[in-house]
Amino acid sequence: MGSSGWCIEKRVSIKNDSIADRRSFEGLESGCLSIIVLGASGDLAKKKTFPALFNLYRQGFLCPSEVHIFGYARTKISDDELRERIRGYLLHGKDKSDIPEDVSEFLQLVKYVSGSYDSKEGFLLLDQKIAEHEFFKKSHEGTSRRLFYLALPPSVYPSVCKMIKQYSMNKSDLGGWTRIVVEKPFGKDLESAEHLSTQLGELFDEPQIYRIDHYLGKELVQNLLVLRFANRFFLPLWNRDNIANIQIVFREDFGTEGRGGYFDEYGIIRDIIQNHLLQVLCLVAVEKPVSLKPEHIRDEKVKVLRSVLPIRDEDVVLGQYEGYTDDPTVPDNSKTPTFATVILHIHNERWEGVPFILKAGKALNSRKAEIRVQFKDVPGDIYKCQKQGRNEFVIRLQPREAMYMKLTVKQPGLEMQTVQSELDLSYGQRYQGTTIPEAYERLILDTIRGDQQHFVRRDELKVAWEIFTPLLHRIDKGEMPVIPYKPGSRGPEAADELLAKAGYVQTHGYIWIPPTLTA
Template sequence: MSPPTTETTVAPPSAAARELASPVVPLVSRQFDDASPQARTVAGGCLSVILLGASGDLAKKKTFPAIFNLYKQGFLPNDQLQIFGYARSKMTDTELRNRIRGYRDMEDSWILSCSWQVTYISGPYDEESGYIKLSEQIASHENNKCGTTCSTRRLFYLALPPSVYPLVSRMVRKHCMNPHSLVFGVHVTGGWSRVVVEKPFGKDLASSEDLSSELGKLFTEDQLYRIDHYLGKEIVQNLLVMRFANRFFVPLWNRDNIANIQIVFKEDFGTEGRGGYFDEYGIIRDIIQNHLLQVLCLVTMEKPVSLTPEHVRDEKVKVLRAVQPIRDEDVVLGQYEGYKDDPTVPKDSVTPTFASIILHINNERWDGVPFIMKAGKALDSRKAEIRVQFKDVPGDIFKCQKQGRNEFVMRLQPSEAMYMKLTVKQPGLDMKATQSELDLSYQQRYQDVVIPEAYERLILDTIRGDQQHFVRRDELRVAWEIFTPLLHRIDEGKLKAVPYEQGSRGPKEADELLNVRAGYVRTDGYIWIPPSLKA
């Protein structure tokens, strides 16, 4: 089969064909009666995974390990799978395998086994010759493994800088898309082509819309998967189940009971060699506008009609549309001391490495509740968590306010956990209250369960055709509408980043913002200790 040399229009698969080729499995029913690998394998015909940017760090550290782990666990087919790596670097297939194995110390027995195939193709991103060669290799694999008796599937993963997405996408669309499959001599659309793109999706509303418009001319929305790996994290995946499957949360999850909610991302290291990239975007574009805002959607959205991907994403868009414009007095920016010592960072950089932002949602459930989005580098700890603080108990006969408020905390990383901070009687003869917790720590409760990496889950969702945990175009637009005015004011120098010490909690102004404008009550002296460390 020769690759197409001119652009052809490929009709999107019908609903029936998509179900045949890659059934969509709801979030809460992804379990298998048969524990064998054959029961878990994503069926549907020949599968080609094409990783563009295969020589880069993202591919080495995240994408390849995720694919290999899915294969090892039996989620990918043994005999009809082929991995294609494409990049500008000159390498052989063996050199690419060695590069991957050198990073994760993976087992030769299943990386280099006869059933595992990795093909590397070197070529420029801006010339057609490389893509024609890539298309020929894919077609050869499909002919050898499937012939004309089954559907073929092509997953293109763009592990590349967003600046080259339009160029690479045009080349893929012109030369590498899956032609109509032949089943019993009849042209059908049982196969598919899907394209995964990494964030950042632009730098503001205008650039995001330009990128979306470019990609929208090339691919239909059901072919395009905008990946945000935070949506693949275990605790984030648990949010809808926790909120909507537990009766006692239903009457509590509203403005009548909740005083404020924090969504926090902290790193205890700086840019560490990524200063040039980071300085172009800053902490808001890099973390808050995408990762933390996605978490906010799941924390605040209304119950969807069903777990159908579009129903879930509809509710996320609704709550985003209710977010009010961000006011300058609800923002504190910081830049850690020593950031500009990085030789790749301009000496006059004003890029924030820390931001604390209060958002307000104007709807019946959340009117008046502050949502604190906080992210920073070079802080005192490394963690990501959601912290729901409840209002004070009325008629406080036990003087509970001295102990601190009730809080429900969902820790995304590290040491995944969900715990409730409660006031209880301290054991002993005295009637003395103290603060403790009801703790679900995953390392203790699920000792025999391997928690998958976020990229494993999302790549598997892409193959299954489940877009629930991917960003839809209108959702992306509304997210940028929220943050673009603030980002422009920062870029124009109207908001300044204050310096803070490395290893600190961040600027002291951020704590003042939480206390004064968000009404957050900090519990002094209380520290949650993961059960694995208590012994």
């Protein structure tokens, strides 16, 4: 293999497991690669995009002989000023014993171009800088690769994409490519999402557009299809005959904290449920695709979404934590929900009658994201243990990634008593010494490889908005009650009542305790 697939330079900081990871990606294309981060001076770029690029560089996926990174924003700063702004974020949370040299090497690959997002001068200058890099790397026309990462508000996507199309994209289709990564939110409802999709679709083909939902890059989310379709004992259980209900939960133990103005414009359903949790639902509920090709997997996700029945008002509970409107950026009379429980029903042979409970909230009593598959009661319960709780399969997405099966066992001792316990796969214990990649690392690498499996396709986005837009419009008009709840609580009591009505049986007296790491 040549030097172009993954960088073969020997660097002290690259561990043996990283080398193995790189070899699994030998299919990476060769040629000059320019990564352009638009909105380079913003929080998203500093906290997520540049650190993800740095980690890919450290692991050898970005070879310095091929890659250059360009930051673009309106702020008038120099290359060195941008480097200093992002330096601290590259070091955050890392073992600093062997990083500083890598940081300096990486930062030398970063250059900065200042310009507006709606005029050609800045994008012509950007194109000139990229072309200089390609000329220096002896890139032939049509072999260069340009990845534009839009770490920007969606309102400027159309103008930015128009400028890229006219002035900054790869000049030839002969071997090279131009790809565009856009962040959510993709609109606020069906109409605005379709309008945005149409504007981008007039400029770029669908294979060039990568709509990023970082939940699809999470380790445990990427494990869902493997769990379901590579393990024999799940195949006969994963259906309406055995499963009583499925919860997909996102909980935060803090409020909006400086994002009140942004959050109030969107609310918890647009911010979390309509995208992140719905994407997880798709992978939990899909039928087996005919292959692992990205389009076959995305076809199955669209089929699931098209089978979702319209949301009924009685299947929704909304809440707002007390003190939310104390944020000076939030209107005093705001009715924006900071908590929502929504029950979806999938009308197909596998899932008819199984409630899918999507729940998200801020300022609650814990922080976690998980999938909870609750199975039906054991028929003919001779041990009289149903009151202790049902069997559950729980996938903890964050924090402390884990999978555990909650089951009933005999209490150790001379008496025949039953107790709830678990079979536990906690990643921190089982895979000690293995670093789980951040979602953005995985998704940026997928973009470079041209793998769209973990990105949202246009028709998928459209159907997702069709599901939630009627409900969102009723909320926006004030037609849905928003119940106040105390910060640090479980949320509105009505949400627990809705879960009970849907058939969820809460377990009392059992708490999953993550195992302690051993030395």
